[in-house]
Amino acid sequence: MSEIEQSLKPLFDEINNLKPKFIERLTKAVAIPSVSGDESLRPKVVEMAHFLVSELKELGADDVRLRDLGIQPPPVTTPDLKLPPIVLAKFGSDPAKKTVLIYGHYDVQPALKEDGWATDPFTLVEVDNKLYGRGSTDDKGPVIGWLNSLEAHKKLGLDLPVNLVCCFEGMEESGSLGLDDLIAEEAEGYFKGVDTVCISDNYWLGTKKPVLTYGLRGCNYYQISVKGPGADLHSGIFGGVIHEPMTDLIKVMGELVDVNGNILIPGVNEMVAPVTEKEKALYDAIEFDVDELNAASGSSTAIYQDTKDILMHRWRYPSLSLHGIEGAFYGGGAKTVIPAKVIGKFSIRTVPDMDSKKLDKYVFDYINGKFAELKSKNTLVVELIHDGNYWVSDPFNDSFTAAAKATKLVWNVDPDFTREGGSIPITLTFEEQLKTNVLLLPMGRGDDGAHSINEKLDIPNYIEGVKTLSAYLHFYGRS
């Protein structure tokens, strides 16, 4: 056992001891329904920020700040709706130490019991060694995980091996509004001297082996609005005599992607970087197969059976998903309505070397062209709602190396080096604005159900995760 490994033993023991306290802290965090996408819950998002501030102060943070981001830009329903603040805090400012910025988000996806949750989404419930609740894994578990690590250090009177800068935001699930500007503003201010950024806001590939993540897909989210009648109409009276917006929208949405996930918009696939032999080889070591995908999706609906095909289509090829329709009938039972205005929602996951602006143009031209072919008297408008670029890093730099050592020590296995299908747009902003590298160090598993019902975090992932985050700081501090 190396000296560093020896020195971490008491810390790991303390983390084990504090397990009940850690679960209690996460319980308190999950109990605050900080849904950033629901304007009526905005006060709860703010309450969550204050909860973090109070915890950080108790753990001895310096220079804690609640950074106001002003009014949320349109479209909003609530007039003068304030954005949730960014929580900033520092631990240490020793010029002899390296400085790590840790980022996480304290807002969550919407969740209603009636969506199909087995338990109340905002009550953390332990079942079979798993903690169920909205935000348990995305991203309150990891954020609270950092606080837990700080508490263990404090309890032991153990100095942090690095200076720590915390940056926790409350709008990640709603486009991270305001964060880009803040990072730009503070690059030479609050964030000056940061050597690396560590983000814990993604997942293991499967359920058994830890990973470090060096790439993310981007996401361009679009909406297609089709408008016709002045108000919703009765299908008995108007069916057959007017152009129905739903018919037009469904036709256009049906032309975007085939059932095997191939994007049908000309120009899109041509922008994708070709696979090199070197890149192909990276996929050889990864432990994953179609059974894990099926277990995670809870079905046998995999398009590809081969591991490389699956991973490449998740990580390095674009995808297009149809999310839903705003304005149409969405309830149970039967309603004989002709909706007056319907808004189809879809997004494209982007990869190197797709150009976001070119993609928008291809999407707009294609959809406008398809709609023109229909010769409908309704009107169609297609818009980009938000976009975030893809990101790819060097998986062999100091930060990744420290994280690999930490993972090996805690989990007794070398991590897989993976990419992710999802996007964390802020990754790119940190890299560009702070001119430093970024590491993605996930805590939860691939079947955690982020953004879904019955979101969970396995207790081993939570507790060993706190050890991994802690060990990462120690290895990085000495690198």
Added chain:
Amino acid sequence: MSEIEQSLKPLFDEINNLKPKFIERLTKAVAIPSVSGDESLRPKVVEMAHFLVSELKELGADDVRLRDLGIQPPPVTTPDLKLPPIVLAKFGSDPAKKTVLIYGHYDVQPALKEDGWATDPFTLVEVDNKLYGRGSTDDKGPVIGWLNSLEAHKKLGLDLPVNLVCCFEGMEESGSLGLDDLIAEEAEGYFKGVDTVCISDNYWLGTKKPVLTYGLRGCNYYQISVKGPGADLHSGIFGGVIHEPMTDLIKVMGELVDVNGNILIPGVNEMVAPVTEKEKALYDAIEFDVDELNAASGSSTAIYQDTKDILMHRWRYPSLSLHGIEGAFYGGGAKTVIPAKVIGKFSIRTVPDMDSKKLDKYVFDYINGKFAELKSKNTLVVELIHDGNYWVSDPFNDSFTAAAKATKLVWNVDPDFTREGGSIPITLTFEEQLKTNVLLLPMGRGDDGAHSINEKLDIPNYIEGVKTLSAYLHFYGRS
């Protein structure tokens, strides 16, 4: 002026006098949100039934009954949900008089202020000589209209010219569950001796000229459920690697109808009765043009410009409308979800000589075939949710003739003889079970917005409508 016209003058004067009272009665009725499609509002539907009972008793009704219809059959969310009762009442039982059964419904479509209503949907508001509120025209206005006529007779001490049997139901907007059985049961019981049935639950064709309606389209309502993953998934993690239910559903829904309203399901159009020369001639007298259609739809989205084309496609050709999708994202903004199970809703308006069972088979075979072509690993189930047959009557029988005279007297114009695009399935049941004819005598205008936001009833239609209903009873009583 004929003797009967002379005798109606005091009645019409009394109706004019009672106008404030009539508006107050409708206000009370609209204030009860008797939405039959919302299980949580079922107590309000029952409250509405009790309101009618109390009014009927005050007006001197005999043998008032609240007929229990038992438990609502599946699918329901609320266990042991009781169906709303049928309100039955009689006025008179003179064997020398004819007996008219009047039918209406006291339940309404769902309505939320946030759907876009200018005013609270359950507060009757008078603006520009129109009464706005959910149910004002569909169908509380006409139901309360009958009560108003009874009140005017009572105030004058005027004998009713016929025996009246009232049958008011509370599930019309939700498939009239239980009513068919009740009519069958009471055909030789409570309803014995009924000579004709008068239903006031439809609308003028346009906004200027009263109509009598001798035909209705039927409606077969279907749902297509596509199921894949075990729960909703994150499109970043699963986009591109699994078959997405939304993609499959949108493809299949896109194959049902073209943007010009032509049904694409083989066999359907072939069942439609050909247009005869005699039938064509019926359309010549009707006052209607595309401008009225556009005014009613609040848009210029008419597929046809010619009056006959419009009316035939509304009345005597089938139509197919896509209503919406249950289970997909339906909110504002962006949610990066892959819905696990989505249920597409659509309905087909049916006409002579379509066979409902054959139609179901054509629909099921076509959709299952289209889905099989997709070769998706998701599963699809297509089902009929409910159906109601079309109806066509003889527009020259005694009942229609009495209604035509009443209309001429009140409105000073001969009514158009029209059909309707919508369905009132119970029309057919009354005709078949009571072995009598049925008259549709509308009160509201074509732009009333039944089933839509800002539903209204023009005050002239309400007040002259009460006169028309009253005069109809007098002319029919002497026929």
